[in-house]
Amino acid sequence: MKFSRITRREFVSTTSRVVAGSVALGMMPDALNALSPSLKKRLAMVGTGIRGIRMWGRDLLEAYGETHEFVGLCDINPGRVAFAKQYIGADCPTFTDFDTMIRKTKPERVIVTTVDGTHHTFIIKSMQHGCDVITEKPLTTDEMKLRSIIDAQKKAGKDITVTFNYRYSPHRTRIKQMLMEGRIGRVTSVDFNWYLDVYHGADYFRRWHRLRESGGTLLVHKSTHHFDFLNWWLDSDPEIVHGFGALEFYGKNNAFRHTHCRPCPHKAKCQFYWDMTKDERLMNLYAKNEQYDGYTRDGCVWKEDIDIFDKMAVQIRYANNVQVSYSLTTYSPYEGYRIAFNGTKGRIEAWIHERQPWPMNDYHEIQVTDNFGKAEYIRMPQGGGGHDGGDVLMMDTIFRNPGTRDPYGRAAGLRDGAMSILIGIAARKSIDSGKPVAISELTDIEAREVRGEM
Ligand SMILES: NC(=O)c1ccc[n+]([C@@H]2O[C@H](COP(=O)([O-])OP(=O)(O)OC[C@H]3O[C@@H](n4cnc5c(N)ncnc54)[C@H](O)[C@@H]3O)[C@@H](O)[C@H]2O)c1
Numbered sequence: 001m002k003f004s005r006i007t008r009r010e011f012v013s014t015t016s017r018v019v020a021g022s023v024a025l026g027m028m029p030d031a032l033n034a035l036s037p038s039l040k041k042r043l044a045m046v047g048t049g050i051r052g053i054r055m056w057g058r059d060l061l062e063a064y065g066e067t068h069e070f071v072g073l074c075d076i077n078p079g080r081v082a083f084a085k086q087y088i089g090a091d092c093p094t095f096t097d098f099d100t101m102i103r104k105t106k107p108e109r110v111i112v113t114t115v116d117g118t119h120h121t122f123i124i125k126s127m128q129h130g131c132d133v134i135t136e137k138p139l140t141t142d143e144m145k146l147r148s149i150i151d152a153q154k155k156a157g158k159d160i161t162v163t164f165n166y167r168y169s170p171h172r173t174r175i176k177q178m179l180m181e182g183r184i185g186r187v188t189s190v191d192f193n194w195y196l197d198v199y200h201g202a203d204y205f206r207r208w209h210r211l212r213e214s215g216g217t218l219l220v221h222k223s224t225h226h227f228d229f230l231n232w233w234l235d236s237d238p239e240i241v242h243g244f245g246a247l248e249f250y251g252k253n254n255a256f257r258h259t260h261c262r263p264c265p266h267k268a269k270c271q272f273y274w275d276m277t278k279d280e281r282l283m284n285l286y287a288k289n290e291q292y293d294g295y296t297r298d299g300c301v302w303k304e305d306i307d308i309f310d311k312m313a314v315q316i317r318y319a320n321n322v323q324v325s326y327s328l329t330t331y332s333p334y335e336g337y338r339i340a341f342n343g344t345k346g347r348i349e350a351w352i353h354e355r356q357p358w359p360m361n362d363y364h365e366i367q368v369t370d371n372f373g374k375a376e377y378i379r380m381p382q383g384g385g386g387h388d389g390g391d392v393l394m395m396d397t398i399f400r401n402p403g404t405r406d407p408y409g410r411a412a413g414l415r416d417g418a419m420s421i422l423i424g425i426a427a428r429k430s431i432d433s434g435k436p437v438a439i440s441e442l443t444d445i446e447a448r449e450v451r452g453e454m
Contacts, residue, residue, distance in 0.1 A: 040066075040069040041067060041068045041069070041108055042105070042108045042109070043068055043071065043108070043109050044070065044071055044072040044073070044102065044107035044109075044111070044131075045070065045072075045073050045074065045110070045111040045113060046074045046075070046110065046112055046113070046114055047074075047075060047113035047114030047118075047122075048073055048075040048080055048081045048083075048084030048085075048113070049080070049285070050282075050285060051136060052111070053083075053084045053087045053088055055386060055395070056111050057070075057084065057087065057088035057090070058088050058089065059391075060395065061089060063392075063395065063399070064399040064400065068399060069091075070091075070092045071092050071105040071107050072093055072094070072095060072101040072102075072105035073085055073088070073090060073092060073094045073095070074095040074096065074098050074101045076096055076293065077096075077289050077292045078096050078292055079288060079289030079291070080285060080286070080289045080292075081094045081095070081096065082094060083284050083285055083289070084285075087281075087285075092105070093105070098122060098125060102125065102126070102129045102131070103129075107131055108132065109131055109132045109133070109134060110122065110126035110131045110134070111134045111135075112133060112134070112136060113136045115208050115214050116138055116215045116216060116220070116221055117140075117141045117213055117214045117215065117216065119135055119136070119138075119139065119140050119141075119145075120140045120146075120148060120149050122135075123135055123139075123140075123152070123160060124148060124149060124152040126158075127152050127153060127155075127156035127158040127160075128152065128156060130156070130158070131158065132158050132159040132160070133158065133160045134161045134398065135160060135161070135162055135163065135417070136163055137164060137228075137420075138220050138221060138224035138417070138420070138421045138424070139224075139414070139417030139418060139420075139421055140216075140421065141215065141216030141220050141421070141425075142216065143422070143442040146418055146421065146422070146442075146443065147443070147444075149414070150418070153414055160413055160417070161411070161412070161413060162412045162413060162414070162417030163394060164225065164416065164417075165386070165387045165390040165391050166225045166228070166387055166390055167232060167390065167394075167410045167412065168387075168389070168390035168393035168397075168410055169383050169387060169388035169390040170383050170388070170389060171350065171352070171388070172390075173410070174378065175233060175339075175341075175348060175350065175366060176232065176233055177408065178348055178366075179233055179235075179348070180235075180408075183343075183345075183348065183368060184342075184344070184345050184346040184347060184368065185343040185346065186343060187234060187341050187342070187343045188321075188322060188342055188343065189323045189324065189325075189341075189342045190230065190234070190323075190324045190325070190339065190340065190341050190342070191324075191325050191338070191340045192324060192325065192337070192338075192339045193326070193329075193337060193339075194223075194326075194327070194328045194336075194337040195329050195332035195334065195335060195337065196328070196331075196335060197331075197333065197335035198271075198272070198331050198332070198333065199335075199355070200335055200355070201329075201331055202250070202274075202301050202331070203274075204218060204222070204330065205250040205251070205299075205301040205303075205306055205308075205330070206260075206274070206300070206301055207297065207299060208295070209221055209308070210250075210251075210299070210303065210305070210307075211307060212307050212428075215308070216421070216424065216425070216428070217245075217308040217424070218309065218330065219243070219245070219309070219312055219314070219328070219424035219425075219427045220424035220428065222328065223312070223314075223326075223424050223427075224420045224421050225420075226326065227419075227420040227421075227424060228412065228416060228419075230316070230324055230326075230423075231416065231419050231420060231451070232409070232410075232412075233341075234318055234320065235320075235450055235451050235452070236318040236320035236322065236450060237318065237419055237445075237447035237448050237451060238316050238318055238319075238423050238426075238439050238447070239317055239447050240436055240437070240438050240439070241315070241316050241317075241423055241426035241427050241430055241436065241437050241438075241439065242315045242427075242435075242436040242437075243312065243313065243314045243315075243426070243428065244312070244431060245309035245311060245312040245427075245428075245431040246309055246310070246311055247306065247309055247310050249311070249330070249331045250301045250306055250310050250330070250331070251301075251302065251303060251305075251306030251307075252302075252304050253302075256269075257300050257303060257304070258300050259296065259299070259300060259303075260298045260300055261275065261298040261300070262277065262287075262298060264300070272301045274298055276298045282297060285297075309431065310329075310331065311329055311330070312327060312328045312329075313326070313327045314423070314427045316423060319447040319449040320449045333356075334353055334356035334357065335353070335354045335355040336351070336353035336354045336356070339352075344371075345370060345371055346368065346369050346370040346371050347367075347368070347369050348367070348368050349366070349367050350364065350365065350366045350367070351365065352364050354388075362381065362382055363379040363382060364379070364382060365377055365378065366378040366380065393410075394410070397410070398411075415445065418443065418445060419439075422442055422445075423439070425442060426438075429442075
């Protein structure tokens with residue numbers, strides 16, 4: 001057995017030469033990059049919740065504030081947007097009406113971080129006002145909204161970036177590299193299982209994500225990342241999807257329930273009781289602003305209105321004939337995933353644990369086994385920062401080094417955003433109807449056997 005251990009320093013050095021080798025070409029020292037306020041890129045944000053204020057707000061200004069500025073922040077909740085301005089440290093007006101914000105502040109780029117089911121409204125309006133768009137995943141939640149985004153983009157000709165931060169984590173990039181090199185021959189099938197644990201998984205059932213109309217079910221909200229990996233890793237488009245799913249754990253499947261955790265009379269006996277009062281930031285962002293919209297961040301996981309699935313299995317056939325078996329479980333004792341690529345010359349597999357009740361390693365391991373041969377174990381240091389280091393690398397690509405060529409093609413646009421949600425939408429429809437769904441029933445986008453450069 002061969003161990004090739006890659007240290008963080010080696011990885012960073014390799015990525016600056018290989019992955020971001022081209023990135024370095026377009027890079028200027030920050031001091032030279034600093035611009036006067038009038039020359040800075042003008043950003044606006046709609047949806048100042050937790051994702052908005054942290055990564056797209058405070059982190060963005062801290063890292064790229066010399067070249068970018070916020071000219072407007074918007075949220076339907078006036079208390080939340082006021083807190084957001086202070087938390088982000090932005091020197092700009094706040095709005096509860098998106099059109100007014102765009103008209104008055106004239107941004108160049110709009111960052112969309114609202115509830116998933118509303119993304120399309122702001123993506124379309126932004127482009128109609130002549131702005132480029134950076135949207136959080138999922139691009140949108142159903143095929144009609146997708147069609148309207150595609151039509152609007154054709155008319156406006158503006159750029160849409162879909163922020164698939166997960167692509168950028170070092171070990172996923174390493175898998176992409178091995179697949180591109182044909183390390184296991186031609187890939188024929190993939191086994192992919194994702195486990196959300198009783199903390200993170202349960203949290204989706206507390207929040208707006210519990211409703212189909214808001215998040216499109218976790219097959220869209222969450223699995224959009226996983227389906228995007230598959231499309232990107234396999235470099236092909238999905239053609240046929242067959243899904244199974246049910247709600248058998250959360251929601252109506254419990255003897256007791258309440259509205260939300262803070263006033264709950266069942267605190268002592270509920271294993272899912274969560275005390276958000278211990279988190280000052282969440283109290284400031286959500287609890288103090290419940291008076292405006294009635295939204296409770298610590299909603300009961302046993303609410304009877306929950307209409308999404310908590311166990312899901314999906315079979316996908318790709319245009320290049322690869323077949324995938326995928327599953328998503330939302331009440332596991334540990335958090336992470338297992339993936340295996342079966343190829344004509346061997347197998348690549350990885351077990352990634354993001355949280356577990358036993359001590360964590362400081363590396364992620366990838367096993368490559370040659371048919372009739374040996375196994376090689378590759379240990380990748382865990383990336384620093386959010387989403388295994390993916391957030392920082394993606395932000396650098398968007399704000400520091402736009403337009404530079406990435407050999408791994410990690411930057412994602414409209415087509416990538418569309419193809420990933422279409423798998424989730426098809427799976428949802430398949431679960432509802434009991435029949436397989438062809439992607440071509442949902443979109444005019446033609447499936448490519450090899451996606452190639454987007
Ligand atoms: N890529 C990732 O890893 C990642 C991680 C977390 C969240 N996200 C995405 O970020 C987005 C925001 O998620 P979040 O966790 O911050 O949720 P959140 O509930 O904290 O924030 C959503 C915000 O949108 C606002 N909003 C809802 N409808 C609106 C409307 N019509 N007009 C204006 N504002 C509106 C809400 O008031 C809220 O402040 C989602 O699309 C989510 O999928 C991505």
